[in-house]
Amino acid sequence: MTRGEPYEPYPDHGGIMGRVTAETPPEYLSQTAEPVREHLAAATQLETFLAGAGTLTLEQRMLLVDQALVLLEQNYVHLPLKVAMHAVNPVQRLRLIRRQLEQQTAATMPPEWIFHSEMSKVFHSVRDLHTNYMLPAPFAGKIAFLPFRVEETTDGPRPRFLVTRITQGFSAPGFAPGVEITHWSGIPIEQAVELNAARFAGSNVAARRSRGVQSLTVRSLSAHLPPFEEWVTVSYKGADGTARELRENWQIVNNLPPMAGPVGEAALVMGMDYEADEISRANVMLFAPHVVEQQQAVDSGQAPEAAAGEIASTMPQVFTARTVQTPSGTFGHVRIHTFSVDSADAFVQEFVRLIGLLPQNGLIVDVRDNGGGLVWASELTLQTLTPRPITPEPFQFVNTPLNLRICRSSRSLSPWVPSMEQAVETGATFSAGIPLTPEFRANEIGQQYFGPVVLITNARCYSATDIFAAGFQDHGIGTVLGTDDNTGAGGANVWGQGLFLSDFPVAASPYRPLPNGAGMRVSIRRSLRVGDRAGTPLEDLGVVPDERHRMTSRDLLEGNVDLMARAGELLKAQPVRELTIADLTRANGSLRLKLKTANLDRVDVYLDRRPRTSVDIPDGQADVTVPGATSARTVRVDGFARGELVASRIRPL
Structure with missing residues (x-):
């Protein structure tokens, strides 16, 4: 809010003025769209939710650290890259956390959220959104949300942050899609976005900033700690130019279930x-x-x-x-x-x-x-x-004794084994790249x-x-x-700790079940580009x-x-091609194709991947006869323009 603008405070939906409790949820939750109304009506405020959190024992905390050490030190494919690019040492940090736990007792160990914070910092330090510490119950499967969405536009002399979506049923004076956010809990909005971005693990500047904007109003409690603040104060300018403030409590609710995953x-x-x-x-x-x-x-x-x-x-x-x-x-x-x-x-x-x-x-x-x-x-x-x-x-493993044992235990991973065995002699950091x-x-x-x-x-x-x-x-x-x-x-290709535990029962397995629904994931195989950028990660x-x-x-x-x-x-600015097999008949051992084409000057015909004929064609329709097609199972027609392959059509016979 700039000096001299009118200021119109707006009573919040759950702060000092008429505090909302778990027994009296915000009114808008009962007015959301019918398909999700019952689901959202079960939301609770952050304070109420956190009152039931924190049940990990000291031994369970040690188990989580030990399993994180196994994954990051012996399975994590990007560890050499991340140590070099971001000057971090997540393995040593985990060892220090383990040492601190050994010096604690059940009476002296800090609150559970501090432990989760330290673990999250380790995983976020590598700036890899594949590599996650996923919080246990009651955080697992929950989201924290505010009933609107903020997005960034750069079509003016400076970035602006606009409200673009509002949950059905929510309203506030002058608050509608298009209003500009100026401050977030008293912090200038762009600075608030940068502070948020620093907490999230985007792999590059653009990714971190994007996460910084997104996380203003919705966060996964499985992937991150809950917000530190129970509510936010949003300063905004309405369409009429009036500066207002909205104070809104964070709400906690079960997320929609994920779609069934592959097996x-x-x-x-x-x-x-x-x-x-x-x-x-x-x-x-x-x-x-x-x-x-x-x-x-x-x-x-x-x-x-x-x-x-x-x-x-x-x-x-x-x-x-x-x-x-x-x-x-x-x-x-x-x-x-x-x-x-x-x-x-x-x-x-x-x-x-x-x-x-x-x-x-x-x-x-x-x-x-x-x-x-x-x-x-x-x-x-x-x-x-x-x-x-x-x-x-192509994808590569990092060469470690444990990864080699895992690949030897699975037929589907056997193509990577020879290069990993050879690495014992050559000292290669990564396995061969295999699609x-x-x-x-x-x-x-x-x-x-x-x-x-x-x-x-x-x-x-x-x-x-x-x-x-x-x-x-x-x-x-x-x-x-x-x-x-x-x-x-x-x-990268990512595996969860549970996958290591269930699918690879190697001798003397170092993997153990995690407590209270906690989870961990790491990048297991890194991908390399092909074509002109071949070999670039x-x-x-x-x-x-x-x-x-x-x-x-x-x-x-x-x-x-x-x-x-x-x-x-x-x-x-680009041409539109057409290559249609309008009709296909067999007669006397030959295959006759009636083609419809546009912006092509030649077609080559293949039967069962073997070249059989090449003909120049005009735009429009063309008949092509291919001899020796008695036993063919597939036909492929490749279309060319000035010698360049620009269209292709495959048909089973």
């Missing part, structure tokens, strides 16, 4: 930012309850009802598909909210179905805020957007969309989404349009976009209108 070998190829997944589900609950209703319909076997302007998806928590109007034309837009699914094949099938229902002259694939998930889902999707063969990213996604699977269905494609990223893209963005850029699929300077830079570096767009206030408040306009400009 078996698929569980070993996850790449997900745990906290981002938690926050994504919390934002659905608070600001997009219609998605909860759609998912309930799917779970009950009913067809979900699409929101206005959208195409109904069988995976409403995963995809949002729609047509967007821009000054450059009408294009398709598909938002991929997460790769966290139990089936990569089902994911790809639904993606292909949705993009087939969208305009074919240009596609915007939007992965902002996507924290990752199943690596197979991200890498198998790439082939649908390009004629070029996909080379999956998680089989190359034949990354190319078995081929291109499904033939118009130009733009990929939109931001600093909250992480893990499997980093891998997707890197593959998109490394294979030249289209332009990467970023709203931040980097993606989140999480290039994704971790800490991320994907630098080809084009940069600064989010405007119109973007934040009017459905990304300027961002879509910029994406439309990029799409309009």
Whole structure:
């Protein structure tokens, strides 16, 4: 609030003026959207929640430290990189905590939150959102939230922080989407964001700042300690220019449950930012309850009802598909909210179905805020957007005796064993790089969309989404349009401590069950880029976009209108291809193809991956006859323009 502006205080929803207790929750919680109303009505205030926290014994604290030492010292693939890049020593810090515990008794040990704080600091020090200390009960599965969302815009001379979403039922004088936040509990808002960012483990500056904004109003209590303050005082300017203050209590509630995760070998190829997944589900609950209703319909076997302007998806928590109007034309837009699914094949099938229902002259694939998930889902999707063969990213273990024992115990990990055994002689830090996604699977269905494609990223893209963005850029699929300077830079496959415990019963296993539902995760295999950037690690570096767009206030408040306009400009500048097998017949041992084409001048035809014919073709329709096709099982038609492969179509016979 600047000097001379009118000041209008606003009574809070749970502070000194009419304090709200657990027995009298804020009124707005009873007015939230019906699909989540009962869930949110069970929220409690931070003070009430913390009164029941703190049951770990001294022995249980020691067990947690010991297990953290095993994971970080013997399994954590990025430890050499993090020690060098960030000048940290998490292993030594854990040893010091262990020594301090040995000098304590049940009577003298500090409050449990101090122990959790120390453990969290160790894991956050490596700035790796894959590597987490997950708090035990009663924190596990809970979120802390305020009933609105704040986002940053840089379309003026200085950054501004606007309220962009408000939970249904909440109101305050002059408080609506578009109001500008000036101070946060008395701290200038930009400084408050920077202080928040310093507490979170983003791998680069852009990622940390993005987390600093996000964590103003919603936090996962599994991944972080609860807020230190029981309430916040928000200073804001309304649309009429009046400066006001709002005092709002933090509320604690169970998060929406995660989607069912993969099992078996698929569980070993996850790449997900745990906290981002938690926050994504919390934002659905608070600001997009219609998605909860759609998912309930799917779970009950009913067809979900699409929101206005959208195409109904069988995976409403995963995809949002729609047509967007821009000054450059009408294009398709598909938002991929997460790769966290139990089936990569089902994911790809639904993606292909949705993009087939969208305009074919240009596609915007939007992965902002996507924290990752199943690596197979991200890498198998790439082939649908390009004629070029996909080379999956290779992954490496750090060479330690324990990692070698783990790889020897599993058939699926045996390809890494020879190089890890050789490292005993060579002293190599990392194993050989071997893909998680089989190359034949990354190319078995081929291109499904033939118009130009733009990929939109931001600093909250992480893990499997980093891998997707890197593959998109490394294979030249289209332009990467970023709203931040980097993606989140999480290039790894992540395993939880429970996975080590259950799936790898090696002799004299050092893994032990964790108390009270506590958890730990580490990056186990790091990923390397391919193509022109082959061998470059994704971790800490991320994907630098080809084009940069600064989010405007119109973007934040009017459905990304300027961002879509910029994406439309990029799409309009690219040619639209077509390669359709309109008819396919066999006669006298030959295969006759009737093709519909656009912006192609040649096609090559392959039967069962063997080249059979190459013909020049005009735009429009063309008939191609391929002899010797009696026993062929698949046909692939590659389309070229001026000698460059620009389209490809695969059909089973």
